[in-house]
Amino acid sequence: MTRLPSLALPAALALGLAASTLSPASAEPPPDDTVPAITIDSAPSKLYPAVDGYRDTALVVYTASDAVDTMLDVHVVIRDGVGTSVAERTSTDVESGATIGWEWDGGDFVGGTLPGGDYVLEMTAVDEAGNTSATDSRSISLDEGRLVDRTARGWIKAKPSMIGKDVRRCSTLKGRVRGWAGSLGYYANTRCGRTGVPSVVSTVHGVYVPEAFKDRQRGWFYGSMQIRTWGGNAEKRRGSKAILQYWKDGSWAKAKTMGSSLGTHAGRKTSAKPFIVVDNGRPVIIWGLGTANRNWYDVKKFSLTLRYQKMVYPDVVVREAPSPFTMQVPTGLTVPAPQLP
Structure with missing residues (x-):
């Protein structure tokens, strides 16, 4: 560790200093104009x-x-x-x-x-x-204290994580599709005949996430985040797709199209800090999924990968964040369902 430089005292040292007794060398200065x-x-x-x-x-x-x-x-x-x-x-x-x-x-x-x-x-x-x-x-x-890196990963079923929805009159949101417990089926334009007018079906999802270290000036010490879906087009509507988005500052952002093949589809990887919402003092991440215009899309579950930093101390036993960690759903948040970009 580098020791104090030879010339100047670091400005970072002064933190609200209380005056204290001078060392023996600091006698009362002489009463004249030459006193430094x-x-x-x-x-x-x-x-x-x-x-x-x-x-x-x-x-x-x-x-x-x-x-x-x-x-x-x-x-x-x-x-x-x-x-x-x-x-x-x-x-x-x-x-x-x-x-x-x-x-x-x-x-x-x-x-x-x-x-x-x-x-x-x-x-x-x-x-x-x-x-x-x-x-x-x-x-x-x-x-x-010392900052240490942590990574939280977990899966959560689609329906239990839902905190809001928007199902237009010509569309349908179904549960337990393909026999998957906790799944959702987003079926756009299933009603109203062939009007040709796109009809949206979308949902809002959220989970509490581990609390990162927080600095008064710099805020939360969150790193990257990414949501993934596990699903694909409905069996009767090949080629169908859906759009995943993240909630940020009162609007939806980072939209990405989820592919039609059955499997895992990754949303955008981005900095988590701008997307942290606080509910009852606890940090939350919110995302939305939706489709329209006769696309039918089935989703079994979502995953979250979140990187963050915690402050730990030598005399405290540090437990790694469970991976996968148990994702809990917030209950007091109201967020408008995403519209398709």
């Missing part, structure tokens, strides 16, 4: 030192200045929750008035990584005459 000053301009409040790509380092940005424009030494002390110094650093020959960024990776400057907990970063500047600035400080916490 140190200001921590920005720093985050939390650092996750585990190298997983998420807030692995803290960037602290600071400005050191002196009225007579001399070179400065910047002293950094990191104290634990009881005030003990657990890391120290001195950057020499810092140009007066310079704004500098310094990255900290949670190291103790002697090759180790500090344990999780709350810390205080203290910074002072000393000019060439030995004048010492007042101390500026920030609080920062180290979190021992």
